[in-house]
Amino acid sequence: MLRQEIIKTSQKLKREREERAVNFFVKLFTKLKNYFKDAWSELKKVTWPSRKELISSTLTVLVVVVVFAVFLGVIDLILTALIGLYIK
Secondary structure, eight states: OHHHHHHHHHHHHHHHHHHHHHHHHHHHHHHHHHHHHHHHHHHHHOOOOOHHHHHHHHHHHHHHHHHHHHHHHHHHHHHHHHHHHHHO
């Protein structure tokens, strides 16, 4: 009698664990589905730049990067020369 109750209890606990695991994955996939659905709807709202605007913006960024790199290079050369003079 006691053995049967223990077996029934262990089977019940096993079923509950399996149900919790299934519920966890169902909730996880539901959340993932909702996330991607919301992300897709947000992407539909985006105003994408035209080809002309994209090229213009890209060129602006490249020019600024080159100018800043040259500026930092000149500053580096000046500081290197000054430190070299100071050390001698």
